[in-house]
Amino acid sequence: MNNIFTDSKTFYGFQNKEVSDESLHEIYELIKNNATSFNCQPLRIKFLKSESAKNKLKPFLMESNLEKTMKAPVCAIIAMDLDFYKDLPKNFPAMDAKSFFEGKEKFTYDTAFRNSSIQGGYFIKACHILGLSTGPMSGFNNEGVDQEFFKGTNIKSNFLCNLGYGDEQHTYPKAPRYDFKDIVEIL
Numbered sequence: 001m002n003n004i005f006t007d008s009k010t011f012y013g014f015q016n017k018e019v020s021d022e023s024l025h026e027i028y029e030l031i032k033n034n035a036t037s038f039n040c041q042p043l044r045i046k047f048l049k050s051e052s053a054k055n056k057l058k059p060f061l062m063e064s065n066l067e068k069t070m071k072a073p074v075c076a077i078i079a080m081d082l083d084f085y086k087d088l089p090k091n092f093p094a095m096d097a098k099s100f101f102e103g104k105e106k107f108t109y110d111t112a113f114r115n116s117s118i119q120g121g122y123f124i125k126a127c128h129i130l131g132l133s134t135g136p137m138s139g140f141n142n143e144g145v146d147q148e149f150f151k152g153t154n155i156k157s158n159f160l161c162n163l164g165y166g167d168e169q170h171t172y173p174k175a176p177r178y179d180f181k182d183i184v185e186i187l
């Protein structure tokens with residue numbers, strides 16, 4: 001891949017090649033220094049690599065996402081910790097940002113969802129930098145996954161992302177995108 005923004009594609013199948021634990025560490029090392037509001041860190045990741053871990057996910061996958069996920073070398077649960085603001089004194093020492101969130105459920109949820117989604121975008125691009133292909137998915141039962149993997153915590157799933165070394169037979173030609181003139185304004 002020459003350019004991770006213009007040349008990347010979504011993959012629905014992967015080569016039969018392991019993704020090393022070292023690569024999974026490298027993904028996070030690339031993600032962690034990128035921008036979020038108040039430098040908050042809501043992102044939580046569970047990498048499901050073993051068959052037993054993926055079997056726990058199986059009942060909660062939409063039918064059309066089942067086979068490709070079970071066959072993928074790794075499926076990542078991209079999640080968000082709604083208690084993220086409790087660490088703000090450490091993550092954003094410049095001011096008392098924790099107090100902005102205390103007792104503000106909607107603001108806390110919106111901030112966690114916005115920033116974990118941005119961090120999820122960093123995740124996808126970090127994979128591409130490392131030569132890994134991705135298959136993000138929102139077609140699953142979030143409540144079921146939260147119950148199975150995050151019970152007793154304030155962590156909620158955002159989206160899933162299969163990863164591995166892409167198999168060109170399991171991808172599609174790019175669908176159309178808008179041109180600049182269609183959706184952008186310079187004021």
Ligand SMILES: Cc1cc2nc3c(=O)[nH]c(=O)nc-3n(C[C@H](O)[C@H](O)[C@H](O)COP(=O)(O)O)c2cc1C
Binds near residue numbers: 008010
């Ligand atoms: C947040 C998100 C959720 C998605 N959910 C699914 C899904 O549940 N099942 C699926 O097959 N593809 C899913 N996709 C894949 C998209 O359809 C795909 O990325 C898009 O069509 C662009 O394809 P391209 O990257 O090959 O250009 C999802 C992608 C994203 C970013």
